Amino acid sequence: MASSTEAPPRKNRVPRRPGDRIFAGVSTGSGVLILVALAGVAVFLVTEAWPALTAPAEDIPGGQGLVVYIWPLLFGTLISAVLALVIAVPLAVAIALFITYYAPRSIAKALGYIIDLLAAVPSIIFGLWGMNVLAPVTVDPASWLSQHLGWIPFFAGPPSSTGRTMLVAIIVLAVMVLPIITAVVREAFTQTPQLHQEAALAIGATRWEMIRMAALPFGRSSIIGASMLGLGRALGETMAVAMVLSASAGGITFNLISSENPPTIAANIALQFPEATGVGMHTLIASGLVLFAITLVVNMIARAVINRRKDFDGAN
Amino acid sequence: MSTSLTTPERDPDLHTPLGGVSLTAGQLPRGAAPGTLVAAAVAGLLLWLLAGWAVVPCALLAAASYVVIVYTWSRAVEGPRKATDRFVTALVSGAFLLALLPLVSVIVTVVSRGAARFDAEFFTNSMLGVTGEGGGIYHAMMGTLIITGLATLISVPIGMLTAIYLVEYGRGKLAKAITFFVDVMTGIPSIVAGLFAYALFVMMFGPGVRMGLAGAVALSVLMIPTVVRSTEEMLKLVPNELREASYALAVPKWRTILKVVLPTALAGIATGVTLAIARVIGETAPLLVTAGLTDGDNFDPTDGRMTTLSVFSYYEYQSPGLFAEASFDRAWGAALVLMIIVMLLNLVARVISKLFAPKTR
Amino acid sequence: MAKRIEVKDLDIYYDKFLAVQGVSMTIQPRSVTALIGPSGCGKSTFLRTLNRMHELVPNARVEGSVVMDDDDLYGPNVDPVNVRRQIGMVFQRANPFPTMSIYDNVAAGLKLNNKRLKKSDMDDLVERSLKSANLWEEVKDRLHKPGSGLSGGQQQRLCIARAIAVQPEVLLMDEPCSALDPISTQAIEDLMLELKANYTIVIVTHNMQQAARVSDTTGFFNLQGVGKPGELVEIDETTRIFSTPSQKATEDYISGRFG
Ligand SMILES: Nc1ncnc2c1ncn2[C@@H]1O[C@H](COP(=O)(O)OP(=O)(O)OP(=O)(O)O)[C@@H](O)[C@H]1O
Ligand SMILES: [Mg+2]
Numbered sequence: 001m002a003s004s005t006e007a008p009p010r011k012n013r014v015p016r017r018p019g020d021r022i023f024a025g026v027s028t029g030s031g032v033l034i035l036v037a038l039a040g041v042a043v044f045l046v047t048e049a050w051p052a053l054t055a056p057a058e059d060i061p062g063g064q065g066l067v068v069y070i071w072p073l074l075f076g077t078l079i080s081a082v083l084a085l086v087i088a089v090p091l092a093v094a095i096a097l098f099i100t101y102y103a104p105r106s107i108a109k110a111l112g113y114i115i116d117l118l119a120a121v122p123s124i125i126f127g128l129w130g131m132n133v134l135a136p137v138t139v140d141p142a143s144w145l146s147q148h149l150g151w152i153p154f155f156a157g158p159p160s161s162t163g164r165t166m167l168v169a170i171i172v173l174a175v176m177v178l179p180i181i182t183a184v185v186r187e188a189f190t191q192t193p194q195l196h197q198e199a200a201l202a203i204g205a206t207r208w209e210m211i212r213m214a215a216l217p218f219g220r221s222s223i224i225g226a227s228m229l230g231l232g233r234a235l236g237e238t239m240a241v242a243m244v245l246s247a248s249a250g251g252i253t254f255n256l257i258s259s260e261n262p263p264t265i266a267a268n269i270a271l272q273f274p275e276a277t278g279v280g281m282h283t284l285i286a287s288g289l290v291l292f293a294i295t296l297v298v299n300m301i302a303r304a305v306i307n308r309r310k311d312f313d314g315a316n
Numbered sequence: 317m318s319t320s321l322t323t324p325e326r327d328p329d330l331h332t333p334l335g336g337v338s339l340t341a342g343q344l345p346r347g348a349a350p351g352t353l354v355a356a357a358v359a360g361l362l363l364w365l366l367a368g369w370a371v372v373p374c375a376l377l378a379a380a381s382y383v384v385i386v387y388t389w390s391r392a393v394e395g396p397r398k399a400t401d402r403f404v405t406a407l408v409s410g411a412f413l414l415a416l417l418p419l420v421s422v423i424v425t426v427v428s429r430g431a432a433r434f435d436a437e438f439f440t441n442s443m444l445g446v447t448g449e450g451g452g453i454y455h456a457m458m459g460t461l462i463i464t465g466l467a468t469l470i471s472v473p474i475g476m477l478t479a480i481y482l483v484e485y486g487r488g489k490l491a492k493a494i495t496f497f498v499d500v501m502t503g504i505p506s507i508v509a510g511l512f513a514y515a516l517f518v519m520m521f522g523p524g525v526r527m528g529l530a531g532a533v534a535l536s537v538l539m540i541p542t543v544v545r546s547t548e549e550m551l552k553l554v555p556n557e558l559r560e561a562s563y564a565l566a567v568p569k570w571r572t573i574l575k576v577v578l579p580t581a582l583a584g585i586a587t588g589v590t591l592a593i594a595r596v597i598g599e600t601a602p603l604l605v606t607a608g609l610t611d612g613d614n615f616d617p618t619d620g621r622m623t624t625l626s627v628f629s630y631y632e633y634q635s636p637g638l639f640a641e642a643s644f645d646r647a648w649g650a651a652l653v654l655m656i657i658v659m660l661l662n663l664v665a666r667v668i669s670k671l672f673a674p675k676t677r
Numbered sequence: 678m679a680k681r682i683e684v685k686d687l688d689i690y691y692d693k694f695l696a697v698q699g700v701s702m703t704i705q706p707r708s709v710t711a712l713i714g715p716s717g718c719g720k721s722t723f724l725r726t727l728n729r730m731h732e733l734v735p736n737a738r739v740e741g742s743v744v745m746d747d748d749d750l751y752g753p754n755v756d757p758v759n760v761r762r763q764i765g766m767v768f769q770r771a772n773p774f775p776t777m778s779i780y781d782n783v784a785a786g787l788k789l790n791n792k793r794l795k796k797s798d799m800d801d802l803v804e805r806s807l808k809s810a811n812l813w814e815e816v817k818d819r820l821h822k823p824g825s826g827l828s829g830g831q832q833q834r835l836c837i838a839r840a841i842a843v844q845p846e847v848l849l850m851d852e853p854c855s856a857l858d859p860i861s862t863q864a865i866e867d868l869m870l871e872l873k874a875n876y877t878i879v880i881v882t883h884n885m886q887q888a889a890r891v892s893d894t895t896g897f898f899n900l901q902g903v904g905k906p907g908e909l910v911e912i913d914e915t916t917r918i919f920s921t922p923s924q925k926a927t928e929d930y931i932s933g934r935f936g
Contacts, residue, residue, distance in 0.1 A: 017758065023570035024485050030477035031486070031494040034540060038497050041504070041537070044515035094411030102408055111412070113666070118419050120658050122598025124626045125651050128633065129422045132429075140370065175418045206401035229503070236505020238601035239630065246634065266507045266601065273605045281523070288511040292504070299503030303496070487735060557772040561836070563730060565786040565843060566762035575789050579776040 045289045052282035059279045070287050075252045076262030077291070080166060080241065081234035083256075084173035089227050091174070092181035099182075100189040101211060112186065119179035127243030130172040135163035135244065142167065142257040153254040160259035167256040169244045169264075173237055177230035184229060184306070188222035189215050221305050228302030232295045235266075242267035265291045344393055349386055349402065356382035379410060423655075430652025432645045443628075444612040449642040453650050455613045456628040459528065460654075462617055463607060463624055464597045466532035467539055472589055474536075475543025482544070483551040484573055501541040509537040510602030517606070528617030531607035531624070535596045542595060546588025550581040583672035587665045594661035598654050600626035625654045679706040679877045680746045680763075680846040682727065687741035688906075689722050691734060696722050698906035700741075702896060704847075709869055709878045711888035711915065714898030715930070719907030720881045723898070724849050727879065728764035729757035745846070765845035769852040771832035773824035773839070780820040782835055783807060786843035802842060810838035811868050830861025837868065841876070848872065850880040854887065866891050885931055889919050897927045 057065030099111050139161065146157030159165075196214035205213060241264050252262055263271070265287045276284055360378025363369045383406050391399035441452030478498070482491055513534035517525045554577050562572040578585075608621040609631050615622075629650035636643030682704040689697040697719035704710050712720045725731040726739050729750060743750040750760050773782045783803045787794060794802070803820070807813040812834040816827070824835050833853060840848060850869075854862040869878055869891050882888050888895050896912035911924050922928045 017568050017570075017756070019570045020568055023573070024481075027477040027481035027485060028490075030474045031481045031490065033474060034478055034494060034501070034544075035497055037537065037540075038501055040516065041508070041512040044512055044519065045508070048511075048515040048518065091411050091415060094408045095415055098408045098412040102405060103412075114419070115415065117659070117662065118415070120594055120662050121419075121422055122600070122626060122651075122654055122658060124598065124600045124629055125422060125426055125655055128629070128647065128651055129418075129425055133421060133425050134418075137372075141372065175415075178415060206397055208401040208404040209397065211404075232503040232505075236503075236507065238505065238507040239626075242601075243630070243633070266505055269507050269511070270601050270604055274608070277524070285511055285515065288508050292508045295503055295505055295508070296500060299500055302503070303499045555772070557768060557770060558774060560730065560733070560766075560768065561772045561774070561839075562785075562789060563733060564728065564761055564766035564768075565789065565839065566758050566760075567786070567789040568758050571789055571791075576774055576776075580774070582776075 041292070045285060045292060049282060049286035049289045052279060052286040055279050055282070060283055061280050066283065066286060069283060070265070070290055072252050072262045073265045073268050073287060074290065076166075077235055077264040077266070077294075079254070079262075080170050080173060080264055081231055083170045084177060084234045085227055085231050087170065087174035088178045088181055088230060089223070092178050092226070092230075093185055093223060095178070095182050096185040096189055097211060097215070099186055101207060101215070112183075115179050115182050117179075118175065119183075123176065123237060123239040124243075126172050126176055126240040130168055130240055130244040131164055134171060135165070135168045137163070138165070138168055138171075138257075139163040146257060154256045156255045157258060159257045162259065164244050164246075165257050165259065166245070166261040169241045169261070170256065172240045172244060173234045176237060176240060177234050180233055181226040181230040184226035185219060185223055188219035192218045221308060225302050225306030228298055228305065232298045232302060235264075235298065236291060236295050237264075238266035238270045242270040246271055344390055348389065352385050352389075353382050356385070382406065426648065426652050426655050429645075429648035430650075430655075433649035434652075438646075438649055442611065442613050443623075446611070446637075448638040451642075451646060453625065453628060453646070453653065455610070456623045456625045456650060457653065458613070458615055459607070459622045460597060460624040460626075460657075462615060463528050463531045463535065463603065463622065464593060466529065466617055467535035467596060468589070468593055470532060470536040471539035471543050471592070475540045475592075476547050476585065478540075478544045479547035479551055480573060482548055484569070484577070498541045498544050501537070502545070504537060506534075506538055506599050507601040507605070510534045510605040512537060513602065513606045526606065526608035526621045527619065528607050528614075528622035531603045531622065532617065534602035534606050535599060538599065538602070539592050539596050542592040543589055546592070547581070547585050550584030550588065551577060553584065554580045583669055586672070587669040590661055590665035590668065594658050594665070597661070598626055598658055600630055603627050604630065625650045625657075629654070679875060681706045682847065682877065683742075683744040684727075685742045685744070687723070687726065687739060687743065689719065689726055689731065689739050690737060691722075692736040695906040697898075698908050700909045702909060702912050704877060704879060705894065706877045707873055707875070708893040709873050709880060709891050710894045710896065711892035712879065712881045712896045712898060713883070713885060713888050713930075714907070714910075715900065716883075717907070718898040718900045720898050721851050722907075724851055724879060724881050725766075727847070727849055728766055729760045730766065732757065762843065763845050764847040764849060765840035765843065767833070767836050767840050767848065767850040767853050769855055771829060771836050771856070773827075773832050773835050775823065775825045777824060778821045779816050779824045779827070779835060782824040783838050783842050785839055806838040806842040807835075809841055809868075809872065810834045811864055812838055828861075830857045830864065833857060833861065833865060834868070837865070841872070845876070847877040847879070850878065852881050852883065855883065862887070885919075889915060895919070897922075897924070897930060899926050899930070 052060065052066060055066075057063070057068075060066050060069050062069050095115060099108050099115070103111050139159070142155075142159040142163065142165065143157075145155040146159045149155045150157055192215045196218065197210055200210040200213040245261050245263050245267060251260075253260065269284050269288055272280070273284055356378045359381065360374045363377065364371060364374040383403065386406065387399050387403045390402045437450060438452045439457070440454055441450070442455035443451045443453075444455075478494065482495060485491075486494070513530045514525070516533065517527065517530040521527075558576055558580060559572055562576045563569070567575070603624050604627050607624060607627065609623050609627050610621040611623075614620060629647045632643045632647035632650065684700055684702050684704070687697070687700040688695060689700075700723060712724065714720055722731065727743060727750075731737050731739060739751065741751075745763070749755070773779075774785060777785060780803055781788065783806050784799055787799070787802075804813060804817075807816065812831060815831060816835075819826075824832065827835060833856075837848075837853075854865055857865070866887065869880065872878060873893075880888075880892065892915045894912060895915045895918040897910045897918065898907050899910045900907050910926050911918070911922065913923070918927060919931060922931065
């Protein structure tokens with residue numbers, strides 16, 4: 001379509017009004033400030049973590065070096081977040097389906113708000129709820145699990161008597177990331193082209209067959225992206241885990257129902273920070289840096305997946 | 317449709333309607349599914365009340381028996397496709413109900429445990445000199461208000477201006493980079509935001525620093541991306557025709573943005589900002605490491621430790637005083653106050669977006 | 678008021694895409710000039726270059742000259758904002774500001790530019806503008822209600838009132854009646870005939886009867902082919918274009934034998 005005129009583009013020097021120049025400058029400056037702040041997050045964290053990175057192994061809490069200190073925490077972080085996701089994703093997809101396709105139209109929006117309310121509950125409240133309400137409830141089922149399903153490493157036991165276990169932390173995390181995943185997936189479902197849905201229904205598909213033919217394929221990358229988003233949130237969740245697991249300490253184990261649980265990086269920072277000084281403090285910040293890096297990667301992947309779908313949306 | 321005359325008998329299926337399929341054939345009687353549901357629920361209730369089983373297995377059993385009965389029945393009468401559809405319907409509805417459980421449980425618990433301390437002393441006193449019963453959260457409420465207010469003051473201008481840059485000016489690499497990193501920023505764990513603010517203030521004030529301002533900075537890191545996102549969304553909704561109408565009246569661009577674009581998007585932006593406040597006002601972890609805790613009133617964000625509701629609640633529970641029950645009551649009380657604030661903010665946001673949205677039609 | 682516009686050898690680009698090529702025409706003051714032509718031939722694009730709205734599209738630019746009386750609109754150091762102060766525009770879809778009342782919409786040109794007027798002067802200006810736009814009788818009792826509460830035709834007349842409240846020299850209209858019913862269209866056509874006593878009016882329209890009814894001069898734009906730039910085929914007195922056009926393409930188009 002390009003025409004072949006070789007006339008050089010005439011630079012039209014438009015005098016810019018001072019008001020425009022100032023306003024454009026200020027708003028651009030704000031954007032740049034955000035970039036600077038983010039770079040600052042990285043730089044400051046590295047600076048404050050540096051003494052721990054260079055300190056001799058015996059100075060690090062535990063006396064065996066930074067890697068040995070952080071590794072169990074990292075393990076706890078990953079296993080709690082991943083298992084929370086295993087619970088939350090199928091539930092979130094089901095809830096999104098329920099709200100978009102099964103609930104009566106008139107109350108669908110209200111149901112969406114109700115699920116969003118879950119996201120609004122502060123994590124401190126989930127922490128209190130987890131240790132006071134959920135933990136005791138799980139004691140009996142946990143002992144049943146260890147008796148009957150003890151051969152699965154997750155339920156090896158012995159079961160904790162307080163119920164403040166990894167299992168409870170995982171359930172609380174799942175509840176907390178549920179609304180985030182639901183929101184993104186629901187968005188995708190509502191955008192499923194009417195045309196595809198009607199095409200499926202017109203050839204005699206049941207509701208579920210229509211969903212399988214039209215909605216799920218269309219929403220697939222959103223589901224993946226939303227799961228990554230939820231993973232990022234679960235990895236970084238601090239207080240709820242800290243409160244549920246504060247009474248326990250342990251190394252690397254897949255056992256979810258004993259009182260010996262590996263804490264997570266975030267929870268460990270919250271628990272240790274108020275009393276930490278010197279190298280201990282720098283060590284905590286170093287572990288925070290690790291968490292930052294992981295969530296950064298997870299979120300970047302999430303965004304990339306979600307945005308790739310946007311290119312095919314057609315709506316702009 | 318082309319009718320082939322040469323081979324009429326080869327593919328009769330495609331050229332003649334199937335016929336003979338009754339439109340009402342193979343249906344479960346009306347009320348079959350709800351009836352089964354009621355029966356299953358009653359059976360579950362009986363097991364719980366009379367046989368003395370625990371609640372959870374009873375509920376599970378009732379749900380499972382409903383699913384199994386309806387599925388087999390439907391499969392026999394309506395065929396496998398319909399049966400699968402019914403199965404999925406049950407599954408999906410069950411998932412929704414399951415998700416409501418924790419929400420209801422959380423609300424009931426917080427309200428019933430927190431109401432114990434809803435007295436005048438609780439809202440007017442601080443914790444200065446209190447070791448046993450009594451005491452209040454006045455200092456914590458003020459601290460929450462001050463720190464969140466400061467965070468809002470920092471985040472809203474930066475966030476809105478950035479959104480304006482992205483929508484009205486942004487082109488090329490810089491805009492792409494900012495969009496991307498705002499997205500990334502949305503995912504920063506709150507504890508990391510806290511560590512960042514702490515590290516920043518350590519550079520300025522030395523190790524061990526605690527002050528309200530640092531807490532506000534930490535919250536801003538969490539708040540800015542939300543504000544940017546929601547403002548951006550709202551600005552994009554403003555039709556271009558309005559901008560053009562304004563330009564055609566010889567209004568310069570910056571005035572067009574300030575006087576036409578922003579007012580049109582204002583309700584949406586206010587909603588977004590309110591939700592952003594609701595999101596950070598309950599944060600605990602970043603404030604734990606930046607603002608810390610103090611028993612008395614400190615309303616100066618640049619001078620030492622400052623208590624907020626969430627941190628207060630955490631410490632009351634984590635390290636109770638002489639009478640543990642009194643501490644726990646305070647913790648739940650503070651949590652209830654926090655929850656009410658957050659729910660109110662959410663409600664306000666909905667009301668703003670309902671009432672003040674400009675009528676475009 | 679009312680000025681003559683002289684367009685010479687105007688090429689209009691969207692980035693690298695040449696949308697309109699080699700337009701030269703004279704737009705007479707105190708008259709209505711209609712622009713007709715098939716969809717996509719660049720009528721709107723051309724119209725928007727007359728008040729420098731075209732350059733709001735990223736990377737859009739023009740070559741050639743547009744001279745109003747003696748001022749080159751694209752000369753160095755010309756502020757497009759000042760150009761638009763003298764050349765107003767009415768759009769295809771009525772676009773009153775949704776946050777403003779009817780009164781404020783009419784006063785918008787002044788208020789948005791922070792011109793302070795005495796209340797009585799402002800009232801007077803609003804009333805005169807609405808009267809000129811033949812809307813006063815219909816809205817005088819609800820001046821402070823939102824402008825978006827009016828009917829489509831009323832909204833369009835409100836936009837005309839808004840455009841003439843700043844007293845421009847020239848009024849550009851891009852298919853102002855395409856979304857309106859016959860009665861509202863009639864009202865706006867009558868209005869144009871009244872306004873041309875004071876204004877230079879340029880209107881883009883797909884409705885040839887409308888062009889014949891309201892305009893003094895008609896310009897016909899056409900496309901040479903797909904992907905080729907649009908161009909001005911001919912411009913002449915309206916009566917001549919619709920009776921004895923000099924170009925075959927024009928005749929084909931107005932007699933419906935286009936294609
Ligand atoms: N913003 C834009 N960016 C790129 N190309 C554009 C843009 N707007 C219009 N064009 C192109 O410029 C050409 C002329 O478009 P224009 O809108 O001026 O046509 P028109 O004559 O007004 O058509 P219509 O009668 O349908 O309104 C078309 O090929 C169109 O695709
Ligand atoms: Mg057009």
